[in-house]
Amino acid sequence: MKKLNWGILATGKIAETVAKSMKFLESDKENNMELLAVASRSKDKAEEFAKRHEIKRAYGSYEELVSDPDIDVVYIATPMSCHFDNTKLCLNAGKHVLCEKSVTLKAGEFKELMDLAKEKGLFLMEAMWTKCQPAFNKAKEWVESGKVGSIKMIKADFSNAVPYDEKDRLFINSLGGGAILDLGVYPITFVSTFLGTHPEEIHTYSHIGRTAVDYNDSIILKYKDAYGITFCGFDFENDNKAIIVGDKGRIVMGNWFHCTAEAALFDDMGNLVDKQVLPFKFNGYEYEIEEVNKCIREGKLESDIIPHSDTLDIMKIMETCLTQAGVEYK
Ligand SMILES: NC(=O)c1ccc[n+]([C@@H]2O[C@H](COP(=O)([O-])OP(=O)(O)OC[C@H]3O[C@@H](n4cnc5c(N)ncnc54)[C@H](OP(=O)(O)O)[C@@H]3O)[C@@H](O)[C@H]2O)c1
Numbered sequence: 437m438k439k440l441n442w443g444i445l446a447t448g449k450i451a452e453t454v455a456k457s458m459k460f461l462e463s464d465k466e467n468n469m470e471l472l473a474v475a476s477r478s479k480d481k482a483e484e485f486a487k488r489h490e491i492k493r494a495y496g497s498y499e500e501l502v503s504d505p506d507i508d509v510v511y512i513a514t515p516m517s518c519h520f521d522n523t524k525l526c527l528n529a530g531k532h533v534l535c536e537k538s539v540t541l542k543a544g545e546f547k548e549l550m551d552l553a554k555e556k557g558l559f560l561m562e563a564m565w566t567k568c569q570p571a572f573n574k575a576k577e578w579v580e581s582g583k584v585g586s587i588k589m590i591k592a593d594f595s596n597a598v599p600y601d602e603k604d605r606l607f608i609n610s611l612g613g614g615a616i617l618d619l620g621v622y623p624i625t626f627v628s629t630f631l632g633t634h635p636e637e638i639h640t641y642s643h644i645g646r647t648a649v650d651y652n653d654s655i656i657l658k659y660k661d662a663y664g665i666t667f668c669g670f671d672f673e674n675d676n677k678a679i680i681v682g683d684k685g686r687i688v689m690g691n692w693f694h695c696t697a698e699a700a701l702f703d704d705m706g707n708l709v710d711k712q713v714l715p716f717k718f719n720g721y722e723y724e725i726e727e728v729n730k731c732i733r734e735g736k737l738e739s740d741i742i743p744h745s746d747t748l749d750i751m752k753i754m755e756t757c758l759t760q761a762g763v764e765y766k
Pocket residue numbers: 446447448449450451475476477478481482513514515516518536537538563565605611617618
């Protein structure tokens with residue numbers, strides 16, 4: 437089995453966390469991978485990152501990384517507005533891609549990328565890490581085996597307090613800032629996983645902040661027989677739970693539902709039936725990396741867990757939400 441060589445494109449906050457996961461997986465024979473290179477727009481930053489994570493190669497431009505013939509797959513960790521160009525750069529250089537969420541600013545951009553990946557015979561996946569995690573899979577298993585019956589309502593929130601910082605990408609329109617693309621993507625993905633990616637109606641109520649991006653949003657996805665009710669934002673803290681309510685019972689994913697290791701199942705009378713604590717092997721990001729390694733080795737161009745069609749449909753939902761919110765990326 438040939439070793440898979442990874443490169444990381446960008447050296448921001450999430451790149452630090454995911455690099456640790458990749459180093460963790462390096463010691464796992466089954467994954468047979470190496471985090472071989474990192475690239476930054478600044479050579480100094482790339483070298484410091486490489487030193488911190490014991491990465492052999494450091495590049496001072498993204499172009500140099502994708503020109504490295506030894507790199508098989510690139511993890512893109514730039515702000516949203518850069519993903520389209522960065523992914524295109526990698527695919528055109530013949531590299532497989534794992535790109536951070538939200539994968540693009542517009543659904544049409546992702547469509548172009550998925551077509552390009554197929555044309556080039558390369559693997560492409562949005563880094564929707566939550567869908568690869570054990571607790572999320574447990575909830576899915578309970579739903580699929582009928583434990584909650586027919587789903588009537590899903591409620592999922594993701595909101596935390598982020599102090600205003602004019603340099604933080606979250607607040608910057610030209611970098612694709614705002615709550616829907618950064619945080620809303622998790623509850624919307626959660627609802628879509630269980631109720632489908634084609635709600636009959638979408639209703640978005642938003643607070644647009646002083647920097648022309650959405651600081652918080654209430655989004656209702658209405659399905660034929662069920663509702664998906666979500667909240668996202670960075671104005672204030674919330675308890676960030678997710679609840680799946682069916683006619684036979686309910687599932688509760690605790691605080692920070694998108695990265696929790698716990699899932700609880702209750703019957704229709706509110707009695708606790710099962711509670712599963714499924715701790716991460718490392719920091720939670722290892723599962724999405726393992727999924728990429730597995731898919732590439734199997735010669736797949738997309739993941740069954742995070743298929744292109746779901747990513748595209750969720751981008752379309754978010755595009756509608758952004759239009760309703762009045763956010764326009766310039
Ligand atoms: N999965 C998760 O749990 C999770 C968590 C947080 C964020 N994310 C996603 O990861 C992506 C990055 O988020 P982050 O919080 O890591 O952002 P960040 O700390 O601001 O880092 C972004 C990095 O992108 C590079 N970059 C390229 N062009 C840039 C530009 N014009 N302005 C600013 N930076 C630029 C920079 O690296 P260089 O200077 O080295 O080139 C920068 O350090 C986003 O898509 C976000 O939604 C995912």
